[in-house]
Amino acid sequence: MPDSVESDDIFAMAGLRHTAPKGDFPATEMYPTVAYQVVHDELMLDGVSRMNLATFCTTWVDDQARRLMNESLDKNIVDKDEYPQTAELERRCVRMIADLWHSPDAATTLGTSTTGSSEAAMLGGLAAKFRWRKRGGKGVPNFVCGPVQVCWEKFARYFDVEIRQVPLRGDRLTMHPDDIARYVDENTIMVVPTFGQTFTGLFEDVAGISKALDDIQAKTGLDIPIHVDAASGGFLAPFCAPEVVWDFRLPRVKSINASGHKTGLAPLGAGWAIWREAADLPEDLIFDVDYLGGSMATFNLNFSRPGSQVITQYYDFIRLGRTGYSRVQEQIYRVSQHLAKGLRELGHFEMIHDGDPKRGITAVSWFLKDPDAGFNLYDLSDRLRTRGWLIAAYPLPADRQDETIMRAVLRHGFSIDIIDLLLCDVQRSIEQLQRNPRSKPLTKAEAGGFTHNATAKVPSKTVKARS
Template identity: 75%
Template structure:
């Protein structure tokens, strides 16, 4: 009998006799099961997303959302002629967000889905630049902000805008309204407060910033609009701090961006940009294309995009509604506050943000008090050994000599998981106290961090 060249055991099939291709394009085929197993096994080396408290992004979705994502894997949302109902669901989401954020006329508000809040923020910045130019603006435009996420630095560099970041001073962790007159002028296209700051999780005071710009204009200064970067807070404030005024209730707020795949509870890959009124989105930013079967407007930086994330966002909107989102988000804040209370009791820490809904997102940030023979990078490294990914990094300009740590709590992170994390922090602190050593700061650590991740620890 001829030797069976293809035995039933998966791991004895051809393809496992050599490492997976690493460089040049492979010359030969693999059995699908072999290719899958190679990729699957390599991904075991990734961190566990549910234990990643450095990320702001969704790490848990329900089975119905997973089904919708699988069923929509071949839908291109830009092809509105071929997939008209997907386009309709996107329009519904825009109107729902406009209503949630108190737009004057949600039915006529313009907005769009994006691949994330970064693209949405850049669209808001471009609209502000085009409006400024239409008003007769000349010279080098500028954008004024406090400490911001790196997407604003990208926007400024890629689109020739000066980014004027107001440095932190004193005991401040956010942009202060009193600083605005010094940084704003006739070439300021917008002021960008962050509703859920990346570094600390704190809300910047949009209402106070708007009032300061009102005073500046009344005194003869420029009339400057606001774009709110609500990447993390846009799906929290309306449900857990509804009396906090930060959105289109302020006439100076012309546009808002948010991330559906953060506190919006959608899978990775969706953000939203919404304008107060149709006139606030310059017509020059909208392109009409007719080569996909019908004439359709588009004003995204990307063209072809998957539709499943928008479909799943709509599913969440109708499944949860206002009451459901309030319940889910309140539960996340409850876990964050429980963790903050436990953290203050076990370590030499000073809390910066303890997960209060009226002050910021469902996150806890803290600094190390004087005394220990270890730093927060050491603690981050010890926790990584147990699988926990928690960011430690320096504060931005003005307070760069201070290192803080931040844990972001998301839907699906339970009270029991918070207890396990607190226990591991306690064990890590005892280990560091008994074995004092200090991790030298790398250049990357000393220079800050970007979006969701902590700087790498060597």
């Protein structure tokens, strides 16, 4: 081939004869195939998302969902005048979720899609703050919670609200109903139980906390609402533990947030905020905009965002229905319990959450029984990474920060066979660590973190109980 004719082999093309742009904005263009190959090859260095047991987010979707995502990439969900049917699918999802969570009147309940449960949680918190202010609240507003995902610390900091985080005590791993009275006062805008705690996977007792607040109101007159952070549990309990009362069946629950892109099975970028009744969402939070072609209401923190995740969430709802969601979620619980059983049989671990659907989400968490086992959980987590498995190890929240646990989140796409492969690698890793112990066990800082919550760099402030 003459020198003047460029080879048609992609790896001989000009764009791949030098390193990819990494700093200054590129001066020249590339062929699309070359640019694609550069990005594609670099992404091979990422972990395999299906083997990431630290994340709560969806890592498997079917071909039809991928087609819908691709077909609706260019739809901006905020532009309801231009894309009225996308807006209609969002309204249907809100009504369906309100019905799932036992809203008194699902047809009139207000709610919205969001980019995830963090945005939805902040909307629930803002609504509670605005309701408190409308009631004449003065001073610094506060909310009470147990060990929470970092979005609540962000909410407190960004929106000037004091977070009163109940520390763990004794053998407790969640906020308990008898903790509440010592932390609430006339400036408490809400109590936030976590229905599927990020640290352990356990459900907090929403019904018990509601009863404790009823008792407080009877004694003091304080009428304190509940916002439930059901980021992970909101799409599990309705199908697998319907007898657990945590949602709008409790009149004190005014709002709920959940992630569609976690146990809702939607792709990344889907969350939901739902209010019990229209009156629970203050009108001051709703904006009417008319510069996209028609007047429309919006009450999100984000403005322009893709409609594809909501479209795909609606697809999931109508494809599976209650029967299908129950079947899928029950299988994930079976996979979780299989992992817990296998870990228990290895003899090194004490289970915190074993995948019981009445106690928590589709996750397994555990302690190391013997501190002299020849390895710690950071060592094990690090060793499993060599086989591609990402499993989080981290300290518990205050006041049990000297204890380290490990947590695996099981999601749609995990099978018994995959878990058997994982268990073989856990056993192999333990044997290798015991045969070749480190001179100094890994620390949290050396091991690195795999989650967006337990390893976050936002400082947590735990408030002690009032005397």
